[in-house]
Amino acid sequence: MHSKKNNRALLQCLALSVYPMMMMMIHLSCVSSSSASTFFKPFNVSYDHRAIIIDGNRRMLISAGIHYPRATPEMWPDLIAKSKEGGADVIETYVFWNAHESIRGQYNFKGKNDIVKFVKLVGSSGLYLQLRIGPYVCAEWNFGGFPVWLRDIPGIEFRTNNAPFKEEMQRFVKKIVDLMREEMLFSWQGGPIIMLQIENEYGNMESSYGQQGKDYVKWAASMALGLGAGVPWVMCKQTDAPENIIDACNGYYCDGYKPNSYNKPTLWTENWDGWYTTWGGRLPHRPVEDLAFAVARFFQRGGSFMNYYMYFGGTNFGRTSGGPFYITSYDYDAPIDEYGLLSEPKWGHLKDLHAAIKLCEPALVAADSAQYIKLGQNQEAHVYRANVLSEGPNSNRYGSQSNCSAFLANIDEHKAASVTFLGQSYTLPPWSVSILPDCRNTVFNTAKVSSQTSIKTVEFSLPLSPNISVPQQSMIESKLSSTSKSWMTVKEPIGVWSENNFTVQGILEHLNVTKDYSDYLWHITKIYVSDDDISFWKTNEVRPTVTIDSMRDVLRVFINGQLTGSVIGHWVKVVQPVEFQSGYNDLILLSQTVGLQNYGAFLEKDGAGFRGQVKLTGFKNGDIDLSKILWTYQVGLKGEFQQIYGIEENEAEWTDLTRDGIPSTFTWYKTYFDAPDGIDPVALDLGSMGKGQAWVNGHHIGRYWTVVAPKGGCQDTCDYRGAYNSDKCTTNCGNPTQTWYHVPRSWLQASNNLLVIFEETGGNPFEISVKLRSTRIVCEQVSESHYPPVRKWSNSYSVDGKLSINKMAPEMHLHCQDGYIISSIEFASYGTPQGRCQKFSRGNCHAPMSLSVVSEACQGKSSCSIGITNAVFGGDPCRGIVKTLAVEARCIPSSSTGFSQI
Ligand code: GAL
Numbered sequence: 001m002h003s004k005k006n007n008r009a010l011l012q013c014l015a016l017s018v019y020p021m022m023m024m025m026i027h028l029s030c031v032s033s034s035s036a037s038t039f040f041k042p043f044n045v046s047y048d049h050r051a052i053i054i055d056g057n058r059r060m061l062i063s064a065g066i067h068y069p070r071a072t073p074e075m076w077p078d079l080i081a082k083s084k085e086g087g088a089d090v091i092e093t094y095v096f097w098n099a100h101e102s103i104r105g106q107y108n109f110k111g112k113n114d115i116v117k118f119v120k121l122v123g124s125s126g127l128y129l130q131l132r133i134g135p136y137v138c139a140e141w142n143f144g145g146f147p148v149w150l151r152d153i154p155g156i157e158f159r160t161n162n163a164p165f166k167e168e169m170q171r172f173v174k175k176i177v178d179l180m181r182e183e184m185l186f187s188w189q190g191g192p193i194i195m196l197q198i199e200n201e202y203g204n205m206e207s208s209y210g211q212q213g214k215d216y217v218k219w220a221a222s223m224a225l226g227l228g229a230g231v232p233w234v235m236c237k238q239t240d241a242p243e244n245i246i247d248a249c250n251g252y253y254c255d256g257y258k259p260n261s262y263n264k265p266t267l268w269t270e271n272w273d274g275w276y277t278t279w280g281g282r283l284p285h286r287p288v289e290d291l292a293f294a295v296a297r298f299f300q301r302g303g304s305f306m307n308y309y310m311y312f313g314g315t316n317f318g319r320t321s322g323g324p325f326y327i328t329s330y331d332y333d334a335p336i337d338e339y340g341l342l343s344e345p346k347w348g349h350l351k352d353l354h355a356a357i358k359l360c361e362p363a364l365v366a367a368d369s370a371q372y373i374k375l376g377q378n379q380e381a382h383v384y385r386a387n388v389l390s391e392g393p394n395s396n397r398y399g400s401q402s403n404c405s406a407f408l409a410n411i412d413e414h415k416a417a418s419v420t421f422l423g424q425s426y427t428l429p430p431w432s433v434s435i436l437p438d439c440r441n442t443v444f445n446t447a448k449v450s451s452q453t454s455i456k457t458v459e460f461s462l463p464l465s466p467n468i469s470v471p472q473q474s475m476i477e478s479k480l481s482s483t484s485k486s487w488m489t490v491k492e493p494i495g496v497w498s499e500n501n502f503t504v505q506g507i508l509e510h511l512n513v514t515k516d517y518s519d520y521l522w523h524i525t526k527i528y529v530s531d532d533d534i535s536f537w538k539t540n541e542v543r544p545t546v547t548i549d550s551m552r553d554v555l556r557v558f559i560n561g562q563l564t565g566s567v568i569g570h571w572v573k574v575v576q577p578v579e580f581q582s583g584y585n586d587l588i589l590l591s592q593t594v595g596l597q598n599y600g601a602f603l604e605k606d607g608a609g610f611r612g613q614v615k616l617t618g619f620k621n622g623d624i625d626l627s628k629i630l631w632t633y634q635v636g637l638k639g640e641f642q643q644i645y646g647i648e649e650n651e652a653e654w655t656d657l658t659r660d661g662i663p664s665t666f667t668w669y670k671t672y673f674d675a676p677d678g679i680d681p682v683a684l685d686l687g688s689m690g691k692g693q694a695w696v697n698g699h700h701i702g703r704y705w706t707v708v709a710p711k712g713g714c715q716d717t718c719d720y721r722g723a724y725n726s727d728k729c730t731t732n733c734g735n736p737t738q739t740w741y742h743v744p745r746s747w748l749q750a751s752n753n754l755l756v757i758f759e760e761t762g763g764n765p766f767e768i769s770v771k772l773r774s775t776r777i778v779c780e781q782v783s784e785s786h787y788p789p790v791r792k793w794s795n796s797y798s799v800d801g802k803l804s805i806n807k808m809a810p811e812m813h814l815h816c817q818d819g820y821i822i823s824s825i826e827f828a829s830y831g832t833p834q835g836r837c838q839k840f841s842r843g844n845c846h847a848p849m850s851l852s853v854v855s856e857a858c859q860g861k862s863s864c865s866i867g868i869t870n871a872v873f874g875g876d877p878c879r880g881i882v883k884t885l886a887v888e889a890r891c892i893p894s895s896s897t898g899f900s901q902i
Helices: 004-017 019-025 076-085 115-124 148-152 163-182 206-225 288-300 346-366 395-399 470-482 510-514 531-540 638-642 790-800 850-858
Strands: 045-047 052-054 057-059 061-066 090-094 128-134 193-198 233-236 245-251 267-272 305-312 371-376 379-385 404-410 417-421 424-428 432-436 453-463 488-491 501-505 520-529 545-559 562-577 583-592 609-617 630-635 667-673 682-685 691-696 699-705 740-743 753-759 769-783 811-815 820-831 863-867 884-893
Touching: 052 193, 057 346, 061 076, 076 115, 076 305, 090 115, 090 305, 115 128, 115 163, 128 163, 148 510, 163 193, 163 206, 193 206, 206 233, 206 245, 233 267, 267 288, 288 305, 288 346, 288 404, 288 432, 346 379, 346 404, 346 432, 346 790, 371 417, 379 417, 404 417, 404 424, 424 432, 510 520, 510 609, 510 630, 583 609, 699 740, 740 769, 769 811, 769 820, 811 884, 820 850, 850 863, 850 884
Parallel strands: 061 090, 061 305, 090 128, 128 193, 193 233, 233 245, 245 267, 267 305
Antiparallel strands: 045 052, 052 057, 371 379, 379 404, 404 432, 417 424, 453 769, 488 667, 501 630, 520 583, 520 630, 545 562, 545 583, 545 609, 667 753, 682 740, 682 769, 691 699, 691 753, 769 884, 811 863, 820 884
16 A cells, blocks of 8 residues: 555656646637527526425426437437427436536536537527536436546545535536526526526435535535525435425435425426436336326425436437446437437327326416325325415416316226216226316326337448448448448557556556546556466466456456456456466556446545455465556557547558458457438447447547346336336347447538447457438327327317317327328227237227228328227227227338428
8 A cells, every 4th residue: 555645746647647648638618608698588486385486486397307418519409399399398407517627627618518508509499497516416427427636636525524625516516607697597687597406416425424414515505505596406315405405306206205394395306217227237118107107196296396317318428428337328218319319109198298287287386285185095186276365476377267186196006996086987097197187177197198109210321341241232232332341450559558658566546547538547567477386387277366356347357468358347356367478477457447436425435446455366486466566557548549539630550451350359440431311310330349439530429338138137018007116127138238329410421431449359340330210110009098189178278268078089199200201001900909019900890991091191291190089980890899099100201202291
């Protein structure tokens, strides 16, 4: 162990040694020029025990979580528009400190980090914004959002009553609040920001810090309030949040959550509508019936603000994903998928839910609390009635109406229930909530999904080389003309590659050396092996072994230039047998990070690399303590340093790659490719590669790693009933966790796009291909027992001021993604069809006109609606039986057909 003094001297020397690396990472700070344009008439935001109060009115708010750096600025407008169309009132984002200040004091607000532009886009779309500054954010983001340099501040301890930490935290939080104020983005300035967050789920960690933790909470709260932002602040999962800060709930369910004071409203800052994924993990899915149930229960039981975490998850570009081992995709099974396409039926069913909740808003905000009615053992109603005489913040808007809205819940996990409510009978499916905006008519039930299911394909677009399997080749050969057919390669040196190395005695902590400028840290030494050792190993049939008490995330062991072993894990023991020759042997330990820890107490002490004893065991004269010998350290890769992934000239000496030159370890590859035509999102299929990183036109698209999920543990069918957890309803067992990597369209030009890959373990670049993501199949099943579309109720409501039961029938509504139209109806049956999307079959009852009716209504259109009534299908095909319409339709780009888009 080094003394503190030695460590400091060492750090200075390391800082010098990584200096060129630092230079290459420097971003110039650039704050968007301030503009005085406002988005709203300036309004105040306050709150009472019931709700957030916006411009004097209590509101029920639906919020959509979108993290700006997980998309590109070119994607933001569409994501915000789709959130608005889906029924969101608010957009929520964290602020990512290490994206904005990767070098202390040098701020970066450009490109994906242009938070001002993002907030302005939200404002210009008429939505509000919740800004969760943290600045610790967790978020499966590298180091939870902390810049890695924060560790190096003398005496620092994160997230506790520690002066150096508080000083840095305050400086950054103030920087963001000041920036927002300068840009006129707070509500009282006419901007969209209605709420801010300080810290993040500190309640989970507080007890680890004792009294210091409690003092820190008080400090964080008063520091935040002292910045004069003029809108409410929240702390999530913080049961001891001080007065004037709202404590909020995070989780899969937050109904029944009570804030720590009667003066505070019930807010849900993170409704986990899916979950994140680890390399080698299965893909989680949260069924929309359960998600809708959770949301409806929340509003039923007095909640007033709910944010989907995430509404759009996006992509962990570059090395932004956190750890341990989080993948590049942050799709999250969110209503908008990683590529910006709608995830159906999730998006559509939630849109209907939001419309139903909005129908109840006048009653929900007018009532101070719900009337509770027990309907059965596992069934209950909450009734919200406007108090005609009520005065107070909302009396002008709603106080004069006599509204009544009700939520009827069946929390039985197995059985449907029939209940009587205000003299009428209702059937409630298991684990569901019915929403009655007029206390009489059910407009929506959380378990009755009448939105379409969309099946997305990732279609082959073009290969990066002509060596592809025959059927594919015949498909695309005509497109190949302008695509480069060749790959070039250059080897990454194993070990020292520059003069920026240094030699010291002992094993250094990984992050102290790399400062996270690279995933890679080379440890290089020489081991002398005597003839006696060799014969000792032979006689005793033992092998020398590299033994490390504990390490994360990846270790690769090289002996005399050859990769001899790899160890992968999160603080696992290493026992790696090796083979030496007689005399001096090169021993290289390459320590790698795959996303820094983003959750837990004492993150500043977490670090990476090796811990405890590092030894070579099995020698004749006993173990060799590797922490007592000299090691040469080299940070990063030569290719990283040279920026050989960039579009500018660099010094790399590329040579043509021949087909027998693969697979090869620690190798760079490059080629050029043309962008596929059209506007569909683009993905690179890297399933033929091992592990590494990829860049397109100098943009780092992320780490890739072809690790396979366990064979077992996925469910064939997903039962929405009962409490969700992230192991429920997983898919993709036995397949690589991720093979497609999003390349945002805006990073591509029409032709000659530079793709550079760094491959560690060996793979075949000739099989890399460019794919297009699109929704090609849409299916829907709606029965006579479904409710009419919620939007119809909204219309009737707005006409006569109260809900009326006109003759409304359920409807099927099909739509293709933008730029696509329905080319054909693959299946249509009105009657008793069986099966599910792509596996539909006719039942005993089938209206002969089914296909012609649906084709007539839909073919050649981007969307269509069909009423679920006998009249539409030429009469009742089977009396006394509940009929269902099941349809499978195919969508194709409208440009590829003779149809004109309607
Ligand atoms: C929460 C945290 C979020 C995110 C989420 C899991 O505890 O606040 O930042 O990490 O878990 O996706």
